[in-house]
Amino acid sequence: MDKYIRSMSFNMIHLCIDDYENYKIKGRAYNNTRQEVICFNDIDDIFIQFDRIFDDNGQPQASQSSRSFTHPKPLGRYQFRPETYNDYDEFLNEVGKKATLDLVIKSRKRSTWQGIIIYNGQEIAFDSILEMLNYVISFIES
Amino acid sequence: MENDTIYVTMFKMFTVRFGDIMINGDDMKSDRLLRLFAYLLYNHERIIPSSELVDMLWCFEEVDNPIGALKNLVYRLIVLLKKTFSISDLITTGKGSYSINKDYHIEVDALNFEKECQKEMNTIEEYEEFSCLYTGKYLVEVEDDHNVITKRTYYDSVYIERIMEYANLLEEQGEYAKMEHVVKRALEINQLEEELYELLIRSLYYQKQYKQAAEMYRKTTELLYKSLGVKPSESMQDLFELIKKQSHSEDADIIEIQKDLAAETPEGAFLCEYGTFREIYNMHSRLMGRLGICAHMCLVSVVNRKPKDDEADQKYVEKIMEKMQSAMLSGLRIGDVLSRLSVNQFIVLLPSCNYENSSMVMNRVLRKIRYSLNHTRFDLEVTIEEVETKG
Numbered sequence: 354m355d356k357y358i359r360s361m362s363f364n365m366i367h368l369c370i371d372d373y374e375n376y377k378i379k380g381r382a383y384n385n386t387r388q389e390v391i392c393f394n395d396i397d398d399i400f401i402q403f404d405r406i407f408d409d410n411g412q413p414q415a416s417q418s419s420r421s422f423t424h425p426k427p428l429g430r431y432q433f434r435p436e437t438y439n440d441y442d443e444f445l446n447e448v449g450k451k452a453t454l455d456l457v458i459k460s461r462k463r464s465t466w467q468g469i470i471i472y473n474g475q476e477i478a479f480d481s482i483l484e485m486l487n488y489v490i491s492f493i494e495s
Numbered sequence: 496m497e498n499d500t501i502y503v504t505m506f507k508m509f510t511v512r513f514g515d516i517m518i519n520g521d522d523m524k525s526d527r528l529l530r531l532f533a534y535l536l537y538n539h540e541r542i543i544p545s546s547e548l549v550d551m552l553w554c555f556e557e558v559d560n561p562i563g564a565l566k567n568l569v570y571r572l573i574v575l576l577k578k579t580f581s582i583s584d585l586i587t588t589g590k591g592s593y594s595i596n597k598d599y600h601i602e603v604d605a606l607n608f609e610k611e612c613q614k615e616m617n618t619i620e621e622y623e624e625f626s627c628l629y630t631g632k633y634l635v636e637v638e639d640d641h642n643v644i645t646k647r648t649y650y651d652s653v654y655i656e657r658i659m660e661y662a663n664l665l666e667e668q669g670e671y672a673k674m675e676h677v678v679k680r681a682l683e684i685n686q687l688e689e690e691l692y693e694l695l696i697r698s699l700y701y702q703k704q705y706k707q708a709a710e711m712y713r714k715t716t717e718l719l720y721k722s723l724g725v726k727p728s729e730s731m732q733d734l735f736e737l738i739k740k741q742s743h744s745e746d747a748d749i750i751e752i753q754k755d756l757a758a759e760t761p762e763g764a765f766l767c768e769y770g771t772f773r774e775i776y777n778m779h780s781r782l783m784g785r786l787g788i789c790a791h792m793c794l795v796s797v798v799n800r801k802p803k804d805d806e807a808d809q810k811y812v813e814k815i816m817e818k819m820q821s822a823m824l825s826g827l828r829i830g831d832v833l834s835r836l837s838v839n840q841f842i843v844l845l846p847s848c849n850y851e852n853s854s855m856v857m858n859r860v861l862r863k864i865r866y867s868l869n870h871t872r873f874d875l876e877v878t879i880e881e882v883e884t885k886g
Contacts, residue, residue, distance in 0.1 A: 364787060412787035416881050418851045431788065431847060459784055462881050 354471050357457045362441040363434065364413055364468075366403060366456040369449030373493045380451075383444040385437040386410055396489070400466075400482055407461065410435035415461040452493045456485070499598060501585075503536050505605040506650075507631025507684075511536070513580045520636035522579070527552055530640055531568055535586065536603055539595035548593065551642055569593060605633060605650070612653045619668070622661035626677060629654045631684055655681070655688055662694045671701040687722055689715070693731050700738055708738045716768045720835050721813060732770035764827035764843075766820070772834035772842060776882065779846055783884045790846040790882040791853040795819065795861065797839040801872045812839050815873060818864050826860035844882070853879050 357365060363386050372379040382391040382399055384406060393399050407413060411431040447453070454472040461467070465481040470488050479485040502512040509520045509529060523529040534551055535543065549561040558564055569586060577583045587594045595601060608628045616622050633647040634640075658681045665674040675698040682691050692715040699708035712727075712735050719725050727735075767775070779790050797815050799808060819841060823833050832844040845853050857877045865875050 360785075361787070414787060414789040414847065414849065416789040416791070416849050418849055433786065460787070460789065460884055462789065462884075467884075 358441045364458045367444040368454050369447050370452045371450040373451050380449050385439045385441050386435050388438045413460050417464045500600040503603045505634050518579050539601040542592045542594040544592050671698045674698040705741050726769045763824045764831040764833045766833050769834050775832050788847050791848050792880050793843040793857050794878045795841045796876045798874050798876050822860050
């Protein structure tokens, strides 16, 4: 995980899952380009909120534009290294009641995410949000 | 007797010389007359049955009285020979057959060449002598004769094969200047033989003429696209890589390198040949994962809705391709990369461009050309795909 923290911590999400019932996942998420904690009542929240964060940061760039019935928010300019407010290591002290894991989002192609899940020292690559979700649920249920 | 020797050339141009007088294909005034005369001269050592001549002359045609037509044609040939050379006994008429009078000695360049083709060659002198025998393609005046086309292809392929052996021998012996000369001479006859171009570029490379070698590679690439619709072979591309590496002097310092790299003032998109495009694509694939950028690749094709497969269509496609190249070079960004993929396709790399923007950009750049094709059989197709990340 250190190599990702060194090179692309701004694209990492520290996910603390506090509750899981009837496939509803609740918890907190941390990212060092945001000062505030991101709370979510369902996992969809994470995807929507972080898509906005990545759009603001300008990376990772999405291969497709988001569609909207209203005027969409303009995309932030690409930034090689978006401004960060914390050291990512500080988040590692935060722990979820059900599970704690880290996501490294490497790209946003085909209107989904691709990257790595880091859980209990293991690194697992995923090619879509659905795949990532399957892994997350399996970690919670195990 | 030397006075009775008729010298015939069938390579490059059909000529018949007897004494001081010479006639060529234009003087024959008839394609069929030329084919008859050429066939008789080529087979001057035997008697040719009329049926064989009829088959050769009217292979795919219905003729009411072929023997009569042949008789008439032979008569016309005899009249021509009498008028031009003042000889009336060159053609001998037999029972259902014709032949060349054996009192005349006939020297035919194609037959001499064919004899040499059978011989094994090992030395430069032997190859040099052989290469001088083939001065051009066989009976270029004749277009539709199956027999002529077969022979033309055969002679050409043997010549190319021997020239390549000759060039390889010269390369082994380090005679690079001669190798260049030999291959250039062969290319005057065969402008579309890629292997000859590769030998020429190699000879320039060995003579350390890297700029000329690179320039020749670019010209060859363009010629292959325009004439055959193919991109250079892997071995040609590998050779070009070698040339590019060698183009720099040893121990160049960083300032010199920077000056050299900055020498070109970029304007518009970057146009390159396919090998370079592939390398740039691979480099982008690697960078994308690290930098979090997206990129898209576009394939632009000129499509013919009702192909006629004739030269006019090919020329029109080439014209459209030239307009497209010009539009894309000026309309795309400096960081965009463009390469000609085939006779009717371009491939474009658009870094830091999402799908919607890629689509918008290509439509904008090609809009005028599309509009100009509205009432024609041609159209432009644009396919957009994401560049896959590596690593």
